[in-house]
Amino acid sequence: MSKKVGIPQALFYHRYSPAWKTFFNELDCEVVESGQSTKEIIDAGVKLAPDEACLPVKLFLGHVKQLQNQVDYLFIPRVVSIENKEYICPKFMGLPDMVRYSINDLPPIIDTTIDLKTKKSNLVKSVLEVGEVLDKGYWQVSKACWKGWRALKKHRQRLREAKNNDAQYKIAILGHEYIIYDSHISMNLVDKLKEMGVEVVTPEMLTPQAMRVGLSNLSKDMFWTLGKKMMGAAHYFFSNQEIDGIIQLTAFGCGPDSLVGEMIEREAKKRDGQAFMTLNLDEHTGEAGLVTRLEAFVDMIQWEGV
Amino acid sequence: MKAYMGVDVGSVSTNIAIINQDQEILEKLYLRTQGQPINAIKKGLMEIKDRVDYEISGVGTTGSARQLAGVIIGADTVKNEITAHAVAASTVVPGVQTVLEIGGQDSKIIVLRDGVVVDFGMNTVCAAGTGSFLDQQASRLNIPIEEFGGLALQANAPVRIAGRCSVFAESDMIHKQQLGHNVEDIIAGLSQALVKNYLNNVGQGKEILGPVIFQGGVAANDGIKEAFEKELGLEVIVPEYYDVMGAIGSAVLAQEAVNEKGRTDFKGFDTTDFNYYASSFECEGCSNYCEVINIYQDDEVIARWGSKCPKWEAV
Incomplete structure (x- = not known):
């Protein structure tokens, strides 16, 4: 019987899920996802998490709880770095520990460390570690890794090609993918905008070249990957004439966002006529307030266009 | 004379403003919502009805109960309060x-x-x-x-x-x-x-x-x-009409909307003769437990909102 590996549908799931799913399937495992966030999951997460945790981490714990009794393993990698000389937010580094100490009686956690700070090939070490836990051989694991990478590449390609030609306006959303693509905490923001006749662009849709163009505007190198990506995307959107407006989504309690968000907001202010708005989301955010702001923002763009 | 009505139903007050074609204010009304938006809308309409003897050519709603008000009155435009206030401000000053x-x-x-x-x-x-x-x-x-x-x-x-x-x-x-x-x-x-x-x-x-x-x-x-x-x-x-600016903006927007559409959806002041009420239930279809709201005109459901999925979309 194939082993069941549970993947919480939160945080880096939204970035790497095609790769992860393919990888475990290739290792003859059945992947169990916790499903889209629901009120029940958020409530469970808020109850389990320490007070200081940010909203996305609280949500992650809720997803873990959802999977608790359904799987043989939980896949919660310790992601330290995914880029040369850069780091991921410390909360990702401590994620497996935070989960262990917040929830009792969990199935074994596959918490292999992913640290590509010095070289990308460290990933091989990480995937082989996973293979060892699942008792799979070198060749099968290497092939699974390769296939996973291909699946991810294809997924990103599809994201970039998704275009809505009927849309009248183009709005860029700046924010972590685990907020934008979680329809519950983002309160379906992307769909709401689409209904208003807006085409939505996210940082994930940018090509590596576009990202490099954006990043060339930074006065110095940043070593937090996620924040750097946000700054690069912001600068790219600023200089792109096709983008009619930018909405920045930040999560309540996110430390890096409070700095990077502020920097981006100041940059936006320096640019005349740049339509820009920041929305800060937390578990209590009311939908009515969000809708009012979105409508007003789209009105503003429309008005300027006249 | 053509006149346009704006209705702003907020948390504390319900305001109505009527403007003419030149966007001059003809009538205004400021009522307390007192937690009962439907009653406030009806009361407001009944009061303003006695004051106007001209035809209403278009209606707009705004404020946090804009959707509710829009359904009851038959609004030509339902706009958020930020836009409505901005429009009013640049009209007046x-x-x-x-x-x-x-x-x-x-x-x-x-x-x-x-x-x-x-x-x-x-x-x-x-x-x-x-x-x-x-x-x-x-x-x-x-x-x-x-x-x-x-x-x-x-x-x-x-x-x-x-x-x-x-x-x-x-x-x-x-x-x-x-x-x-x-x-x-x-x-x-x-x-x-x-x-x-x-x-x-x-x-x-x-x-x-x-x-x-x-x-x-x-x-x-x-x-x-x-x-x-x-x-x-x-x-x-x-401004002189500082307390009903949302309603004024909404009336201006109604005028624009009607000019574009060429007709109004206004149900007339007699709409207050009907009995309106709302009731809600918690949908147990999934773990989102959406609070779905039904708006009734007499015993007929005329609008529904609050769900995250299309399950309850059709009225």
Whole structure:
């Protein structure tokens, strides 16, 4: 019987899920996802998490709880770095520990460390570690890794090609993918905008070249990957004439966002006529307030266009 | 003569304004919503019906109950209150560059340049300094809210009050009271604290240039107006119809909408003859437990909202 590996549908799931799913399937495992966030999951997460945790981490714990009794393993990698000389937010580094100490009686956690700070090939070490836990051989694991990478590449390609030609306006959303693509905490923001006749662009849709163009505007190198990506995307959107407006989504309690968000907001202010708005989301955010702001923002763009 | 009606149903007040083709205000009405928007809308329509003898060529709704009001009245346009306030401000004071708006439970700032909105802000998780809080403080001090602002102007030495949070502002006020400061100084201190809170919170990072106009229910408070002028170093204009600006904007938008459509969906004032009510239920279809709301006209469901999925979309 194939082993069941549970993947919480939160945080880096939204970035790497095609790769992860393919990888475990290739290792003859059945992947169990916790499903889209629901009120029940958020409530469970808020109850389990320490007070200081940010909203996305609280949500992650809720997803873990959802999977608790359904799987043989939980896949919660310790992601330290995914880029040369850069780091991921410390909360990702401590994620497996935070989960262990917040929830009792969990199935074994596959918490292999992913640290590509010095070289990308460290990933091989990480995937082989996973293979060892699942008792799979070198060749099968290497092939699974390769296939996973291909699946991810294809997924990103599809994201970039998704275009809505009927849309009248183009709005860029700046924010972590685990907020934008979680329809519950983002309160379906992307769909709401689409209904208003807006085409939505996210940082994930940018090509590596576009990202490099954006990043060339930074006065110095940043070593937090996620924040750097946000700054690069912001600068790219600023200089792109096709983008009619930018909405920045930040999560309540996110430390890096409070700095990077502020920097981006100041940059936006320096640019005349740049339509820009920041929305800060937390578990209590009311939908009515969000809708009012979105409508007003789209009105503003429309008005300027006249 | 063609006339257009705007209805603004907010948390605290329900306002109606009627304008003519040249966007001059013909009638206005300010009612307290008192937690019952449907009743307030009906009452408002019945009252205004007796005052108008011209045909209503278009209707717009705005405010937090804009959808509800739109369904009951048959609105030609249902717009958010930020846009409605901006439209009203630039209609009443052409060339306005900053709009400060403080209502019952929310406050906004709208920045316009060359007649176009370029930026806006709205209070998020804090309602300190909005009308409801002032109402509450006035009744705690046993002063009619209408006199609240006037008293602030009589202050000689406004006290310092922490305006960051309305709960702490209240304890601070009580503390100053017990020390023996007089009421005028306390109220003036409160006005200043609220203005600072507004500018730091809602107005953070916004470029405030004149002409500045101050509207919404709280604009009736001269103490707050003066505090704004002092803090900004700019003249602050309170327009004549400051308390129904949302409704005026909504009427202007209705005029635009009808000009485009060529007809109105207004159900007529007789719509108040029907019995409207709402009922809600918790959908147990999935773990989102959406609170779905049904709006009834007599016994027929005419609108429904609140669900996250299309399950309940069809009426």
